[in-house]
Amino acid sequence: MSGTSAPVPPGRSPAVALAVLCGATLMIILDGTIVTVALPAMQRDLGFSPAGLTWVMNAYMLAFGGLLLLAGRLGDLLGRKRMLLAGLALFTAASLACGLSGGPGSLIAARFAQGAGAAMVSAVSLGMIVGLYAQPRERARAIGVYSFVGAAGASVGLVLGGVLTQALSWHWIFFVNLPVGAAAGLAGLRVLPAAERRGGALRGNADALGALLITSGLMTGVYALIGTARYGWGSARTLGFAAAAAVLIGGFVLREATAARPLLRLGVLASRRVSGANLAQALVIAAAFGFQVLIVLYLQRVLHYSPAGAGLGLLPAALVIGMVSLGATARLTARFGERAVLLAGLALVAAALAGLTGLPAAGSYAVHVLAPVLAFGVGGGLMLPALAALGMSDATPADAGVVSGLFNTTQQVGAAIGVALLSTLAAGRSGQLSQAGLTTAAALTGGYRLAFAVGAGLAAAAFGVAATVLRPQRGGPQPAGDPEPAPAAGTGAGAGARSR
Numbered sequence: 001m002s003g004t005s006a007p008v009p010p011g012r013s014p015a016v017a018l019a020v021l022c023g024a025t026l027m028i029i030l031d032g033t034i035v036t037v038a039l040p041a042m043q044r045d046l047g048f049s050p051a052g053l054t055w056v057m058n059a060y061m062l063a064f065g066g067l068l069l070l071a072g073r074l075g076d077l078l079g080r081k082r083m084l085l086a087g088l089a090l091f092t093a094a095s096l097a098c099g100l101s102g103g104p105g106s107l108i109a110a111r112f113a114q115g116a117g118a119a120m121v122s123a124v125s126l127g128m129i130v131g132l133y134a135q136p137r138e139r140a141r142a143i144g145v146y147s148f149v150g151a152a153g154a155s156v157g158l159v160l161g162g163v164l165t166q167a168l169s170w171h172w173i174f175f176v177n178l179p180v181g182a183a184a185g186l187a188g189l190r191v192l193p194a195a196e197r198r199g200g201a202l203r204g205n206a207d208a209l210g211a212l213l214i215t216s217g218l219m220t221g222v223y224a225l226i227g228t229a230r231y232g233w234g235s236a237r238t239l240g241f242a243a244a245a246a247v248l249i250g251g252f253v254l255r256e257a258t259a260a261r262p263l264l265r266l267g268v269l270a271s272r273r274v275s276g277a278n279l280a281q282a283l284v285i286a287a288a289f290g291f292q293v294l295i296v297l298y299l300q301r302v303l304h305y306s307p308a309g310a311g312l313g314l315l316p317a318a319l320v321i322g323m324v325s326l327g328a329t330a331r332l333t334a335r336f337g338e339r340a341v342l343l344a345g346l347a348l349v350a351a352a353l354a355g356l357t358g359l360p361a362a363g364s365y366a367v368h369v370l371a372p373v374l375a376f377g378v379g380g381g382l383m384l385p386a387l388a389a390l391g392m393s394d395a396t397p398a399d400a401g402v403v404s405g406l407f408n409t410t411q412q413v414g415a416a417i418g419v420a421l422l423s424t425l426a427a428g429r430s431g432q433l434s435q436a437g438l439t440t441a442a443a444l445t446g447g448y449r450l451a452f453a454v455g456a457g458l459a460a461a462a463f464g465v466a467a468t469v470l471r472p473q474r475g476g477p478q479p480a481g482d483p484e485p486a487p488a489a490g491t492g493a494g495a496g497a498r499s500r
Contacts, residue, residue: 024084058219092181298445324381353452357456
């Protein structure tokens with residue numbers, strides 16, 4: 001990571017600064033999923049189309065993932081504390097705009113601004129935490145706390161979103177950020193270290209063109225995916241937008257290969273561990289985030305749960321992820337290594353999603369949903385820290401920031417693609433079954449079954465990548481035995497990305 005953090009202000013404990021950073025990160029991660037259980041209410045109140053509704057989530061995740069690398073670069077140039085506080089201010093103001101939105105367009109635009117603020121905060125948080133702790137053991141403990149916040153935050157957001165939507169209204173899932181963001185910003189001014197800045201002119205160093213190309217390319221690709229529900233996979237419209245996305249992403253790759261100071265130095269992808277961990281993460285996060293969205297919709301639309309009840313249905317997953325990631329994963333990794341733990345976690349996630357392919361239209365949470373949710377929680381608690389460790393294991397001090405930024409970008413992009421793909425498949429299949437004369441509950445369930453089957457396939461593909469690409473190098477170092485592991489990247493289940 002470039003640059004170092006200055007000491008915390010006199011009389012302030014690093015633990016206080018860590019608490020502020022974790023609190024800000026928790027708010028950011030929660031907002032990736034807190035809207036999920038409120039989507040039906042937003043659709044009723046604002047008149048969203050089924051395809052347009054997915055943009056409430058995707059606008060946030062794509063802005064988040066697409067701008068992470070640029071935000072990290074700006075943090076290096078302008079100072080990490082300054083970038084974090086500016087991000088908090090933007091996120092808080094955008095939350096107010098979300099809550100006051102009166103139509104689909106204004107809400108999607110405000111969600112994009114929220115994602116930009118989230119990228120600014122997340123891109124520098126981990127680097128600031130690393131700078132707070134000089135001792136390897138204390139640093140590892142702090143990163144473990146930070147990783148737990150990310151791992152549990154996505155599922156907790158589902159619970160909190162349900163409670164707020166049912167007790168008040170969907171507007172309050174955004175208004176709740178106002179006091180939290182203001183408190184985090186004021187506390188950050190007092191207790192966070194003033195990070196050193198690399199300096200230099202922004203022009204020629206920030207690579208805004210690279211950020212524009214990758215963000216617009218990803219949004220165009222997701223737009224093409226979502227449009228397939230209405231226009232079909234082989235339509236001229238779908239193929240046209242897919243081609244445009246390919247051109248934009250190809251332009252980003254060309255830009256990064258030729259720019260003097262690229263956002264992403266393509267040479268880092270030569271590492272088998274870096275490229276393999278990012279590919280495995282993209283696949284399994286797509287499956288995991290799609291699962292979180294669709295199981296909540298199944299509980300609400302098929303089993304007729306309230307928003308709060310649907311959110312609470314995923315609370316067991318959040319609790320198990322926390323217990324496993326903070327308790328068992330470190331001991332299992334020390335004994336068996338990251339790869340073995342990762343494979344076990346991926347196998348459990350795939351099995352959990354496969355278990356949901358038999359959901360009935362008149363099912364029971366205790367009989368048909370609880371066991372897969374628990375299996376998903378155990379699998380997530382095992383795989384997320386292992387993925388982060390493997391993804392960072394080949395990073396050098398010079399590359400740690402860009403590798404972490406890449407890992408976190410992959411996390412957000414995978415989540416956005418997973419939501420778009422699985423939601424589109426579910427909607428398309430449900431429409432076909434409804435036209436065939438099935439009841440609404442049966443048609444919806446048929447769509448969710450297909451989506452869960454595809455999600456299980458994505459998780460199985462991630463298992464295949466981990467088993468083949470992430471094989472231990474003969475005669476190479478064993479990451480499980482490293483006395484001082486490289487700083488881990490974010491570990492939220494699609495939840496949240498942290499870099500630098």
